[in-house]
Amino acid sequence: MPRELQHGATIWDVARKAGVSITTVSHSLNGKGNISEATRERVRAVAAEMGYVADAMARGLRSSKTDAIGLVFRGLDSLGNYGPNGVDVFMKLAGAAAAETLNRNLGLMLVPDLSRGPLPPFSMSLDGYIVFAPHLDDPVVALLENRGIPYVTWDRDPGRPDFRNWVAHDDAASTRTVLDHLAAAGAGSIAYVGGTDRNAWNFDCEAAYVAWCLEAGMEPRIYHVPERDGVEGGQEVGARILADGLPGAVFCLTGRHASGAAQAMQERGIRIPGDVLVCTGSDSEHSRQHRPAISALDVDIPAAAAALVQRLCDVMEGKSEPDPVLLAARFLHRKSTSPGKARNQQKRGS
Amino acid sequence: MPRELQHGATIWDVARKAGVSITTVSHSLNGKGNISEATRERVRAVAAEMGYVADAMARGLRSSKTDAIGLVFRGLDSLGNYGPNGVDVFMKLAGAAAAETLNRNLGLMLVPDLSRGPLPPFSMSLDGYIVFAPHLDDPVVALLENRGIPYVTWDRDPGRPDFRNWVAHDDAASTRTVLDHLAAAGAGSIAYVGGTDRNAWNFDCEAAYVAWCLEAGMEPRIYHVPERDGVEGGQEVGARILADGLPGAVFCLTGRHASGAAQAMQERGIRIPGDVLVCTGSDSEHSRQHRPAISALDVDIPAAAAALVQRLCDVMEGKSEPDPVLLAARFLHRKSTSPGKARNQQKRGS
DNA sequence: GTACGGAACAAAAACGTTTTTGTGTAGCTG
DNA sequence: CAGCTACACAAAAACGTTTTTGTTCCGTAC
Numbered sequence: 001m002p003r004e005l006q007h008g009a010t011i012w013d014v015a016r017k018a019g020v021s022i023t024t025v026s027h028s029l030n031g032k033g034n035i036s037e038a039t040r041e042r043v044r045a046v047a048a049e050m051g052y053v054a055d056a057m058a059r060g061l062r063s064s065k066t067d068a069i070g071l072v073f074r075g076l077d078s079l080g081n082y083g084p085n086g087v088d089v090f091m092k093l094a095g096a097a098a099a100e101t102l103n104r105n106l107g108l109m110l111v112p113d114l115s116r117g118p119l120p121p122f123s124m125s126l127d128g129y130i131v132f133a134p135h136l137d138d139p140v141v142a143l144l145e146n147r148g149i150p151y152v153t154w155d156r157d158p159g160r161p162d163f164r165n166w167v168a169h170d171d172a173a174s175t176r177t178v179l180d181h182l183a184a185a186g187a188g189s190i191a192y193v194g195g196t197d198r199n200a201w202n203f204d205c206e207a208a209y210v211a212w213c214l215e216a217g218m219e220p221r222i223y224h225v226p227e228r229d230g231v232e233g234g235q236e237v238g239a240r241i242l243a244d245g246l247p248g249a250v251f252c253l254t255g256r257h258a259s260g261a262a263q264a265m266q267e268r269g270i271r272i273p274g275d276v277l278v279c280t281g282s283d284s285e286h287s288r289q290h291r292p293a294i295s296a297l298d299v300d301i302p303a304a305a306a307a308l309v310q311r312l313c314d315v316m317e318g319k320s321e322p323d324p325v326l327l328a329a330r331f332l333h334r335k336s337t338s339p340g341k342a343r344n345q346q347k348r349g350s
Numbered sequence: 351m352p353r354e355l356q357h358g359a360t361i362w363d364v365a366r367k368a369g370v371s372i373t374t375v376s377h378s379l380n381g382k383g384n385i386s387e388a389t390r391e392r393v394r395a396v397a398a399e400m401g402y403v404a405d406a407m408a409r410g411l412r413s414s415k416t417d418a419i420g421l422v423f424r425g426l427d428s429l430g431n432y433g434p435n436g437v438d439v440f441m442k443l444a445g446a447a448a449a450e451t452l453n454r455n456l457g458l459m460l461v462p463d464l465s466r467g468p469l470p471p472f473s474m475s476l477d478g479y480i481v482f483a484p485h486l487d488d489p490v491v492a493l494l495e496n497r498g499i500p501y502v503t504w505d506r507d508p509g510r511p512d513f514r515n516w517v518a519h520d521d522a523a524s525t526r527t528v529l530d531h532l533a534a535a536g537a538g539s540i541a542y543v544g545g546t547d548r549n550a551w552n553f554d555c556e557a558a559y560v561a562w563c564l565e566a567g568m569e570p571r572i573y574h575v576p577e578r579d580g581v582e583g584g585q586e587v588g589a590r591i592l593a594d595g596l597p598g599a600v601f602c603l604t605g606r607h608a609s610g611a612a613q614a615m616q617e618r619g620i621r622i623p624g625d626v627l628v629c630t631g632s633d634s635e636h637s638r639q640h641r642p643a644i645s646a647l648d649v650d651i652p653a654a655a656a657a658l659v660q661r662l663c664d665v666m667e668g669k670s671e672p673d674p675v676l677l678a679a680r681f682l683h684r685k686s687t688s689p690g691k692a693r694n695q696q697k698r699g700s
Numbered sequence: 701g702t703a704c705g706g707a708a709c710a711a712a713a714a715c716g717t718t719t720t721t722g723t724g725t726a727g728c729t730g
Numbered sequence: 731c732a733g734c735t736a737c738a739c740a741a742a743a744a745c746g747t748t749t750t751t752g753t754t755c756c757g758t759a760c
Contacts, residue, residue: 010745010746010747011746011747012746020709020710021709021710021711022710022711022746022747022748023709023710023711023712023748023749024708024709024710026747026748026749027709027748027749030748032748032749033708033709033749034706034707034708034709035708035709036707036708036709039708039709053469053474054746054747054748055411055474055475055745055746055747056471056472056474056475057407057408057410057411057414057416057475057745057746057747058407058411058715058745058746058747058748059471059746059747059748060407060410060715060747061405061407061408061411061714061715061716061717061745061746061747061748062714062715062746062747062748062749063715063747063748063749064407064715066407066471066472067470067471067472068459068470068471068472073445073448073449073452090445091441091442091444091445092441094441094444094445094460095423095440095441095444098423098460098462099423101460102423102461102462102470105467105468105470105471106470106471107459107460107461107470107471107472107473108459108460109418109457109458109459109460110444110448110451110457110458110459110460111452111457112448112452117455118455119403120417120452120455120456120457121406121409121416121417121418121455121456121457122406122416122417122418122457123457124403124405124406125405125406125407285635285638288635288639289638289639360715360716360717361716361717362716370739370740371739371740371741372716372717372718372740372741373718373719373739373740373741373742374738374739374740376717376718376719377718377719377739380718382718382719383719383738383739384736384737384738384739385738385739386737386738386739389738389739404716404717404718405715405716405717407715407716407717408715408716408717408718408745409716409717409718410717410745411715411716411717411718411744411745411746411747412716412717412718412719412744412745413717413718413719413745414745
């Protein structure tokens with residue numbers, strides 16, 4: 001049991017005990033001013049012995065640096081609105097980001113959606129922010145922009161083409177990979193199921209799908225389901241797709257939708273992958289759990305978190321802004337897209 | 351685009367614009383002093399119009415309240431040492447805790463393991479802490495105790511029987527539930543596989559197992575595998591159990607161990623649940639994914655998080671400390687423990 | 701012998717709040 | 731009309747740092 005009042009050890013206490021002024025203490029510990037090495041060392045020893053740690057508030061007040069960054073936490077309700085890949089991805093990202101920040105000796109604060117309700121106490125004092133999946137006219141980025149707080153986003157901001165501090169997967173390339181794979185596995189027509197959130201993920205994947213169809217001479221079949229509707233929304237769209245005519249493959253952006261759609265079709269006697277291929281743009285427990293397991297695009301979360309934190313640190317240090325970071329998604333080939341006989345509903349190239 | 355320098359709007363600016371002193375501003379906004387309702391309202395309006403938010407640093411410095419709590423984040427390396435249920439549970443807890451704190455308008459900061467390396471800047475200024483699964487002589491709780499920072503723990507601290515601010519599942523009751531279930535499903539002998547971390551979870555489950563065996567007249571068969579060894583450790587212990595003689599059931603505390611043990615036995619021709627029942631004390635993706643799916647105890651994470659945050663707030667407000675919170679775990683009955691013919695290796699009661 | 705300069709440290713200002721203590725005016729009492 | 735209270739607000743101290751500006755001492759150059 002060391003000191004009794006270690007809790008309140010202030011810079012004055014250290015100064016008194018070392019027989020110097022508080023200036024000397026501050027300078028000694030921070031390696032700044034002009035202090036003889038002997039004094040510096042002595043002060044360091046005293047401070048260490050007393051377990052002195054500079055008060056973060058006072059330091060932050062003076063130098064307006066908190067050494068902590070924020071991660072905008074979108075609650076479950078708003079995740080329905082914003083978070084395309086669902087809570088799983090978000091929480092994994094939070095964990096990876098925390099692991100990444102600790103390496104740099106930064107704190108990571110989870111703050112609720114900044115756009116509604118009273119601002120959480122610390123939110124405006126953080127050094128920077130990571131924003132998850134900004135949507136069109138996102139009030140959160142508007143607020144940060146307005147306050148001049150540095151931030152990076154996961155996925156690009158669809159409304160700000162000139163904003164460059166983002167990290168994302170190459171959605172266009174990923175989409176083409178998936179579609180090529182489905183076509184190679186025998187799908188002559190491919191239905192696309194996107195979400196309704198107005199974020200880059202939805203926009204870019206759909207655009208890539210349309211472009212790919214054009215090239216392949218295939219008629220686009222596009223469906224939209226609100227992200228928040230999850231598996232049930234997937235079931236509903238599965239039925240709708242069936243009513244419109246069985247395609248060779250169904251590509252659902254979210255894992256929940258894919259799982260629901262697959263389930264709805266299976267319940268109506270359709271076999272996967274025998275009669276239709278199913279694939280999702282974001283792996284989740286639902287896609288893994290489904291029988292047969294659903295092929296998916298997989299996100300390298302640690303890499304994404306590392307890139308985000310790195311970029312944010314760069315921005316905070318005022319480094320010049322290079323190009324956005326594009327990561328490659330892995331395609332996880334599972335049973336739901338095993339190749340088989342041709343499944344052309346509308347003949348390819350017809 | 352509102353104001354140009356909203357970023358730096360200070361209490362002085364508000365005071366000047368409202369034609370009052372900063373005292374009046376502070377009092378008006380915080381509903382303290384003795385201010386006429388007219389003035390109070392006018393100041394409020396001006397502040398709102400300017401988008402004024404009190405600087406958290408200054409406020410914190412003055413009143414030594416940060417309105418933020420910390421969650422000790424144990425990195426992947428130390429999770430091997432500390433986190434009994436693996437990273438999944440921890441991240442879910444973090445998410446649930448974040449959702450819970452935002453309701454109270456508190457910030458939640460993830461801080462790295464406090465016991466090693468330099469302390470992250472903010473760690474000693476937070477109002478309180480949630481510590482995940484403290485182990486015997488945990489340096490993190492020692493540090494918090496030493497600094498006089500309020501904290502609650504998830505799972506009790508095995509080394510401090512008189513510390514009461516914890517929330518946990520009733521491990522003894524859960525263990526009995528599982529063992530009763532296994533016995534009822536026909537297991538005449540049950541092998542127990544625990545971890546090596548010195549935390550309450552391991553201690554209490556093992557003690558309950560031993561007690562239950564004594565009552566049931568069954569010879570205890572206890573194995574230990576380091577948590578960090580994961581699935582591979584489970585495979586290894588599965589082989590070891592088999593070499594010692596096939597029991598009627600295997601109860602592994604962690605999902606990874608259970609999955610590995612099941613796998614090792616299945617590879618050697620043992621059928622589950624035909625020849626042996628397998629069950630785990632903490633549900634995870636591994637237990638869900640395994641074929642057959644492995645029965646498990648399931649944690650109600652949101653309830654746990656809510657209880658932890660609630661308790662921490664109580665402690666911070668200096669409320670009297672009631673009894674620790676004991677939550678009930680749900681038992682998820684899956685295929686791996688389907689009842690069948692008696693599987694008595696050693697006859698029950700013999 | 702005075703002026704200059706650098707080394708080593710100290711004093712004081714500043715950061716933006718909250719809180720304690722003042723201050724002036726009005727109304728009321730005796 | 732002196733004195734007291736209540737009211738509405740202002741001034742100033744305090745929180746614990748960092749940083750800017752001083753101060754002292756001493757050696758050296760002119």
